[in-house]
Amino acid sequence: DKLLLDVKNLHVSFDTYAGEVKAVRGVSFNVNRGETLAIVGESGCGKSVTAQAIMQLNPMPPGRIKEGNILFEGKDLVKYSDRKMETVRGKEISMVFQDPMTSLNPTMKVGKQIMEGLVKHQNMSKAEAKERAVEMLRLVGLPNPEKRADQYPHEFSGGMRQRAVIAIALACNPKLLIADEPTTALDVTIQAQIIELMKELQLKLDTSIIIITHDLGVVAKIADRIAVMYAGVIIESGTNEEVFHNPHHPYTWGLLKSVPRLDRAQKERLIPIYGTPPDLFAPPPGCPFAARCDYAMKICKDHYPMRFDLSDTHYTHCWLEHEMAPKIERQKAEGG
Ligand code: SF4
Ligand code: MG
16 A cells, blocks of 8 residues: 555644634645655644644644544554554654754763664664664764764754754654754755755655645755645645646745746846735635735635646645636746
8 A cells, every 4th residue: 555644634723812723724635655745835834733733742732633634554643642652753753853953862972862762662772773873874974973873962063963863763764754844944055965865865765754844945856746835724736746837826836936946047036925824813714815816806705715626636726727717827927
């Protein structure tokens, strides 16, 4: 069975003093074995909350899954107890965060931190685990892995720390790696190296990856499929090719215009998307992007756009796809 993860109609809310924040509002997607899915969107769109829901991690309380299923190899993680989730986290599914220092213990040698999971989940002896830790540090491209294993995180550069975090995450050979903005804290050249590394490791270890980012440019080289999220919903999803070369949602066009492109003039101005996402205390009944969309029609404000399938792998939620909608000049809209 090639289907590894199948998220169905996920709703996640946060209960606050001011009311219920509907952070994720009916999200469905799946990840096949050995595949990379990118979830892309601005901060606050619900992409990190979705990842945390899969892991059932903090800050889940006061967040709660209101509805939906998270089927991992056919078993629904939503129904798992905390105790049962412990056998999944770090072993079957691992997570890498933006700031490597949130995952690293500053007072423990890096090699020891890799060994911890191996001893806990794989029942390895200390000697075996030590050997595997050094092997993992070599695999993530750190020179002198034996020496590095005996050092503390502060002796590593930012890029090296993220490599170490990836080594910890992959040490137990998880089936799924969730990387939430894994390169955002790093400078541009190091970013490219970390993405390259993740791609290489995926081929070697056959891990599936969910990469979460606000920057479409980061995932161009690594994602097989892309889901674009806005205000708690997926507004467009397709293969890498479909989203980059045949995007259909005005918000995706906006994201693409804000990505530096090598095939364009170097100094070309990147165009930001003006305005702010809607208030998730009271999401609008219609298209959540309507207030910022250059193409908004009357129907957009009143009715949530239905799903339009553009191919077996590509869909969008936008009224422009309706046969009654005015035809717009797509090339111009995309800025292509
Ligand atoms: Fe714009 Fe309407 Fe499409 Fe929403 S449904 S993205 S408001 S055209
Ligand atoms: Mg986030």
